[in-house]
Amino acid sequence: MTDFPLHTVDSAPEDAKANLQAAEKKMGFLPNLFAKMAEAPTLLEAYLALDGIYAKTSLSPVEQQAALLAISADNRCSFCVAAHTGGIKKAGADDDVIKDLRARNTPNDPKLAAVTRFAKHLNAQRGWAEQSELDAFIEAGFTHQHVLELVIACALKTLSNYTNHIAGTPLNEELKPLAWEAPAP
Structure with a gap:
């Protein structure tokens, strides 16, 4: 298996840093999923945005x-x-x-x-x-x-x-x- 980086806020691409910081602040830790997604900042952004949208659905x-x-x-x-x-x-x-x-x-x-x-x-x-x-x-x-x-x-x-x-x-x-x-x- 290819070794994908497990980023920290410091090691992440610049375009992912703000999203990682916000997620870490909100959750109290940086989920490793987000640390992996940070390699493709647009994937991380898409996931976080869609997650926020899903939270607004009419489902409980x-x-x-x-x-x-x-x-x-x-x-x-x-x-x-x-x-x-x-x-x-x-x-x-x-x-x-x-x-x-x-x-x-x-x-x-x-x-x-x-x-x-x-x-x-x-x-x-x-x-x-x-x-x-x-x-x-x-x-x-x-x-x-x-x-x-x-x-x-x-x-x-x-x-x-x-x-x-x-x-x-x-x-x-x-x-x-x-x-x-x-x-x-």
Whole structure:
């Protein structure tokens, strides 16, 4: 595997430094994903901007994180599963939901089950959602707006999961208690 740099604010390309500083200030540490993305400052900028946009969707914070965690688990991205485990805990999800999502199972909560099922379907089908899946998601109480907002979740996970796979992003010390091992393909 090619050795991609794990940048610090000091070693990063000039165009990435402000984004790294802002992320470190906001999170209290510099996620290694961002340290890897900094090699391509526009990728880092795109990810951070899209993440901020996704946070403004009409999905609840738990629903947002559940979709990201479910997609990351299906994409076998250990870094993102750990990161979104922290995110969904912070959003207030209960431990059973988190356990189910990390095991790639459907949560018992009907709304979260619908969100994660549809997000995983959308991701697996590369956007070619089957009508029956769309119908089931809408029947669970969601809207066409929610359908399209989950496209953002898939886009975010494409950016981060692919980066982690290509760059071999190691877990930060802060995320090690949330470590997850991807199942064999």
